[in-house]
Amino acid sequence: MKFKTLLSNFTLIMLILSAGCKKDDFVEVAGLCPLVISTNPTNGATSVPLDQIITITFNEEMNPATINLNSILISGPSLLTGTLEFDGLIATFTPTFPLIENTIYTGRVTQAVKDVNGNALQTDYVWTFSTGLIIGPLVVTTSPANNENNVALNKVISATFNMAMDSSTIDQTSFIIKEDFNAIEGVISYSGNTAFFTPTNLLESNKTYTGILTTRIKNLAGVSLVSDYIWTFTTSVFQPPTVISTDPFDHETNVILSKHISATFSEPMVANTITASSFTLKNGISPVSGAVSYTGNTATFIPSTPLLANTTYTARIASTVRNFAGTAMENDYVWTFSTGTIVIPTIISTDPVNNEIGVLLNKVISANFSVPMNPLTISTSSFILKSGTTVIQGTVNYFGTRASFIPTNPLNPNTVYTATITTAVKNLAGTSIAADYVWSFTTVNNIPPTVIATDPTNNATGVLLGKIITATFSVPMDPSTINANNFYIKQGSNLIPGILLYSGVTATFIPSVNLKSNTVYTGTITNSVKNAAGFNMTNNYVWSFTTVTIPPPTVISTSPINNATGVAINKVVTATFSTTMDPTTINTSSFLLKEGVNSILGNVSYSGVTASFTPFALLKANTLYTATITTIAKNVAGVSLVSNYVWSFTTIANPPPTVISTDPINNATGVALSKVLSASFSTAMDPTTINSSSFLLKEGTNSVLGLVTYSGVTASFTPLALLKANTLYTATITTIAKNLAGVSLVSNYVWTFTTIANIPPTVISTDPLNNATGVVLNKQVAATFSVQMDPATINSSTFTLSYAGIPVSGVVSYSGIIARFTPNNPLIANTLYTATITTGAKNLAGISLVSNYVWSFTTVVLIPPTVISTDPVNNATAVELNKTITANFSTAMDPLTINGTSFLLTAGNNAVAGVVTYTGITASFNPTGDLLPNTVYTARITTAAKNLAGTPLANDYIWTFTTKPPAGAPYVNLNSVARFGIIAGVGITNNAGQSEIHDMDIGISPGVRASVTGFPPGIVVNGAIFASDDVSPPGVAAMLIQAKNDLTAAYNFAKGASVPAPVLISGDQGGLTLTPGIYKSTSSLLIASGDLTLDAQGDPNAVWIFQIGSSFTSIGGAGGSIILSGGAQPDNIFWQVGSSATIGDFTSFQGNILALTSVTMNSGATAEGRMLCINGAVVLTSTNIINRP
Structure with missing residues (x-):
């Protein structure tokens, strides 16, 4: 290979020398010329942008004086003008004007260009490139869609283009909305491919508007819309607003004198139309002065002075009030109500109760009134505590x-106290109680506490090892004195670690570890423990007990078994016990393995009931080993264990390793030239013996060079160069190869194979097929070859795609025997494409295709998809509340376009999650x-939904349906206040114990954080506490105001609900069963003589509304709990309480309390629901639990 490269370089140098050049700066060899080594765009480049800057890179430093517009020329239909800059090796040409679309350009670097030593190019350097066909911008969708009806009056109008646009061309002159012939005012914005028109004012009701996008709008290439785009839409018809509920409701009686009168509208109203002129209150013909406010959908009239008792009032909402569409009510809305007679307040309960005995010395004395009282009249002058004639000093508060x-100081033991509420206390209407209210109680005596029972009992035997130890006292104790110093367990002189708890009259010791078998333990409670009155036990209390006898463990099986032979030398030795063992005692001291007297090193582990010994090294072959589990x-x-458990076994003798398989197999033919040879052994081999001396490959007598590796039981030989085609090779594993025991192969293992013959590769299949039609626009074009190809020959030069002679740009990839062409952009619809694999593609043997392989296909014709059916159908009624909404399309859709943006569900203007x-x-x-x-x-x-061809729906598809009416009462929507388990106006108190609110927040407004007390020890699980004076996070005050507004609206809605007709109830509801509906009490309501059962009769959506005129009280003891049956859900139960709600001691409550004045949960009461109070406080008396319904 190196010789061929040197020969090629020498030939090139000789050719250049023969041309007469003199120098080259790279290697300073005389006679070499400067060269152009790259251009941008490259030669043959297509779809070049119209704003392309053209660069030419040389192989060496050039003479800048020779780089000019006479020596470097760029021409298309004519010679281009522009600026030419040069920096070291790169010349840069910037055209004066954009290039012309769909045009071929020619670049020429002439021989006038020279390097710094005066050497010129040997010949002119010429290359060509072409620009792309520019597709003009189009409007692909608008919102609202063309001819859409019932468009919201606050609609933001938008238009989406098929490409990025020049935002500077989108303004009030190019994006116009008209009503008749008048353009409306608005703000224009642009983001992504979408332009937005936000009207300055609400659109008018029942009007047709026209949207216009003019040809002034251009894309980033400066190409305009072909013509103005025009569409129309019509706004919704708005019905006049109505009053849907009032508080008090029409003809309501016994309305309290401090009442705020409110009216809730069917929709949001313009606040400045709701004034003292449009919302009036009269006593006969006499106007009542007051302040009018508006928030949410509710207007409120607050009288300047309390209303008169036993008087009829008339409230009026004038028809001048208007909604945001400017529509007024059709008529004045008028309703009447009557105030109650003056009711004398009473004391309905006290704590302690009258004549109670054993009262704690730190007792807080309290009295509950029948109605809210004037806090200014509740003081040490009107609430008095005496011992005989002696006045007890203390502080008084009211919630x-x-x-x-x-009391300022603890009460005296065994003493009678008298409490008095005087007639100085008054309710909010200024009415006093009829007479002084007097009751008495006796404090706890000073008899020392005793331990009356223990578990285990004194001298108990057979006590379980996991026993929790308890001691029960004669009276409630001071929990702070029940601690590890005063209550402990010993084994002999050793203290047992554990956790100590106290509740009621019982102290509990939970050992941190199991007790020992058949062992005597002693429990001690010292005389340092005190009762709640502060009195110590007289003496230490000591008792003892004996734990159960546990039989010793045994080894029930081993692996290998005792006296086993032929055991593998990589064996993990295990022992299985009769019972669960202490893992800390299973270790290398208690699990031993030896060869004779020599210990074997290894790792000991334990799982379930089995201990395992894993030797660090392989065991010796044909050797006796002894394993031992000791009494440790x-x-x-x-x-x-009673004694050591011992067993032995013998390892396998060492058979010689063998070759069990090879790749290629013996006598294989058609083997790939890039083949990696492998041989698999019958056993694990010594890797140091698997090398180029023990794994050989030869062609005849010639050794083939390669890299030998070993993994698992397989040796691999990777030739350093491709094998020769159609050639017989011989592979050998020699006896140098040994297994881990050092045993060699018996003899050399030899096999042969023949490589693939030089047969030209072919294309055996394509995707799409030749002449295929309806091909999707995002198609990846693929061709499958008959053999593996050289990946370096599969590229954009050998795999091309075109239409009408125009090349398609894309990315070519190759894997296995498949080449793929991925277009950079979607294909054009209804277009014939031609794909070509050229003879430049070669197999691994370097053999080319005999000829170019050409095939064609036609893309899909774009037909917009449609929605062919829905469930529910359009205008369906009585739809189930758990309905899943579905739509069926006319064709398969792109799943990525079916999402929460393209499939929407709304109730009015509110999106449904x-x-x-x-x-x-x-x-x-x-x-x-x-x-x-x-x-x-x-x-x-929406039109964001597209089929697999990328074609969207022509227009948004819209349908409506109506859900079934509720069983019983209408649902009361809590809106934002639903996040709260407790919300109050002036105070939230956890008096004692670890009260818990789960999965909801606590909020107070207008009260401040200082008015939230008792947290801790009270806790909020998966929630937080928010107060109106919180500065972090931002917006807390506004959030709380909205929540209180939503609570008021929910309270008023529940109070005014009248369909179905309310069922009148009164007094004690304990022991009754009520089906869904509205239940109305004009005064107080009790649950006392038994539990109240709410039966949904199988409907989980059933709703109950309890309209309670004044107070609501559940009383623990004989009942007082709410029981749900028939699928009833606590979130669907609403208790609208006209004054205060009290949840009884240790009762279970269900539902949402919406109280005007206050809520109190007595000791131990729990709730699945919410405690929501508009004006006053919420009090948790002791260890109360509120769970999210």
């Missing part, structure tokens, strides 16, 4: 409907959650 007295090995109970999939000819939209009941949904397949 929701609860007043609390916190113990089970998980700490019990050892979901997952889009595609299979066959069907696209599916699976909503993330259930659809809303009795709601009109609009589904849309």
